[in-house]
Amino acid sequence: MSPTAVILFHKLIRDLxxxxxxxLTTDQADAVPDTKISGEFSVPGTKVSSxFSVPGTKVSGxFSVPGTKVSGxFSVPGTKVSGEFSVPGTKVLxxxxxxxxxxxxLAGCQADGTETDLxxxxxxxNAAERVDQRxxxxxxxxxxxxxxxxxxxxxxxxxxxxRSRINASLxxxxxxxxxxxFASSEEFLFYTESRISGALYxxxxxxxxxxxxxxxxxxxLLQHQDLLYAIDIxxxxxxxxxxDGTNRQILHDAMATNQVxxxxxxxxxxxxxxxxxxxxxxxxxDAWPVLAKTAVSINVADGWxxxxxxxxxxxxxxxxxxxxxxxxxxxxxxxxxxxxxxxVETQDESESERINQTDNTNTHLANQVIQISDKRFDKPFILxxxxxxxxxxxxxxxxxxxxxxxxxxxxxxxxxxxxxxxxASFVILSDYIYYxxxxxxxxxxxxxxxxxxxxxx
Numbered sequence: 025m026s027p028t029a030v031i032l033f034h035k036l037i038r039d040l041x042x043x044x045x046x047x048l049t050t051d052q053a054d055a056v057p058d059t060k061i062s063g064e065f066s067v068p069g070t071k072v073s074s075x076f077s078v079p080g081t082k083v084s085g086x087f088s089v090p091g092t093k094v095s096g097x098f099s100v101p102g103t104k105v106s107g108e109f110s111v112p113g114t115k116v117l118x119x120x121x122x123x124x125x126x127x128x129x130l131a132g133c134q135a136d137g138t139e140t141d142l143x144x145x146x147x148x149x150n151a152a153e154r155v156d157q158r159x160x161x162x163x164x165x166x167x168x169x170x171x172x173x174x175x176x177x178x179x180x181x182x183x184x185x186x187r188s189r190i191n192a193s194l195x196x197x198x199x200x201x202x203x204x205x206f207a208s209s210e211e212f213l214f215y216t217e218s219r220i221s222g223a224l225y226x227x228x229x230x231x232x233x234x235x236x237x238x239x240x241x242x243x244x245l246l247q248h249q250d251l252l253y254a255i256d257i258x259x260x261x262x263x264x265x266x267x268d269g270t271n272r273q274i275l276h277d278a279m280a281t282n283q284v285x286x287x288x289x290x291x292x293x294x295x296x297x298x299x300x301x302x303x304x305x306x307x308x309x310d311a312w313p314v315l316a317k318t319a320v321s322i323n324v325a326d327g328w329x330x331x332x333x334x335x336x337x338x339x340x341x342x343x344x345x346x347x348x349x350x351x352x353x354x355x356x357x358x359x360x361x362x363x364x365x366x367x368v369e370t371q372d373e374s375e376s377e378r379i380n381q382t383d384n385t386n387t388h389l390a391n392q393v394i395q396i397s398d399k400r401f402d403k404p405f406i407l408x409x410x411x412x413x414x415x416x417x418x419x420x421x422x423x424x425x426x427x428x429x430x431x432x433x434x435x436x437x438x439x440x441x442x443x444x445x446x447x448a449s450f451v452i453l454s455d456y457i458y459y460x461x462x463x464x465x466x467x468x469x470x471x472x473x474x475x476x477x478x479x480x481x
Contacts, residue, residue, distance in 0.1 A: 161284065165449040165450060175190065176188060176458075185201065190456065197231070198213070198231035202219045251267075291322055293331070319333065320404070324345070341396065342394055344393075344431065392431070394431065411428060412428045424439045440473075
């Protein structure tokens with residue numbers, strides 16, 4: 025039961041019992057001196073039981089009122105609440121109404137899930153309910169809050185790894201160590217052990233069977249199908265890894281800075297303009313360049329690649345991506361093993377054509393590049409459902425959003441302030457935005473359309 029519910033519960037008890045005692049004083053026909061009201065009840069499915077105690081709160085006692093004596097049986101239709109009460113020589117109805125009101129409050133808390141075990145939400149982590157609710161741009165803030173079904177995973181202010189309901193009404197400790205860069209599959213939660221980055225771990229969703237799978241220090245960790253993808257902080261190379269820590273493979277021998285995943289398409293931005301941004305089709309294994317510019321905070325929406333250019337004072341640009349038929353490497357001339365002995369020259373020529381095609385910056389890079397904003401954004405932005413969300417450096421890093429249309433400049437005057445607070449990092453999950461202030465371990469939540477911040481840790 026939440027602290028607010030406890031206070032209201034206490035207040036209701038005091039008010040109802042005060043009114044009941046006043047009634048006994050003024051209505052002599054109903055007065056029964058030197059008796060006691062007492063009783064026991066239980067709410068199956070919760071921890072509320074005999075003696076009227078709720079573990080984890082300060083609600084306790086035997087539920088007695090000197091001056092009366094009450095016992096007997098009652099029930100609340102539509103719930104599992106039941107018990108024993110009787111009132112010798114008094115009117116039962118008024119007291120039963122008071123008792124039923126209190127017990128219905130408890131039943132309501134049970135229905136809200138605030139007094140149930142978090143373990144009861146394990147069914148939310150199955151494949152059927154795991155609709156991909158992840159916003160790709162959250163990866164730029166390393167998924168410091170991560171959604172699994174109707175629960176979130178995060179590191180609390182006391183440096184323990186927590187999992188709670190989305191409204192943070194109930195939490196469970198998964199690890200006594202902090203974690204960051206969360207990713208998940210049906211079976212496992214993956215994360216790095218520290219608030220920034222550390223060794224790579226996996227565990228079951230309930231916090232059991234925790235095991236280290238790699239010593240590699242990573243960033244931009246994500247999971248897709250049967251593999252993990254990340255950027256090695258020491259070598260800056262993008263790589264893939266099996267969930268058990270084996271089968272590590274370098275995706276591209278160049279220094280990567282950031283990456284995002286959209287469906288089966290992984291986009292990786294590299295440090296040099298010569299490498300620019302590459303598109304990796306994780307279904308076919310093919311890869312090709314799509315942009316010959318340095319890009320950070322890359323996002324993809326409606327066939328356009330959005331990014332800020334550090335060489336252009338962090339202004340935002342959009343590049344129209346080539347269609348799949350224009351950009352994908354032509355593998356139609358590849359040969360089978362049986363044909364290889366008879367077609368060596370053809371195979372070599374085909375491989376040469378494939379390399380030329382993936383390196384051809386004239387025909388397979390972005391078709392159009394436009395600058396969509398004159399504003400400088402020195403923190404990563406996130407595109408989500410037709411809006412660009414970003415902390416505005418010109419307005420003390422309050423979080424604003426602007427509508428975005430494919431291939432069009434942003435109307436900077438059409439801005440909605442979502443968070444009236446200094447935002448150092450944020451992620452968008454379902455109907456909420458979670459954020460942190462600079463140099464603070466606290467995490468706050470606001471509705472996605474804006475509202476009053478609520479601290480969750």
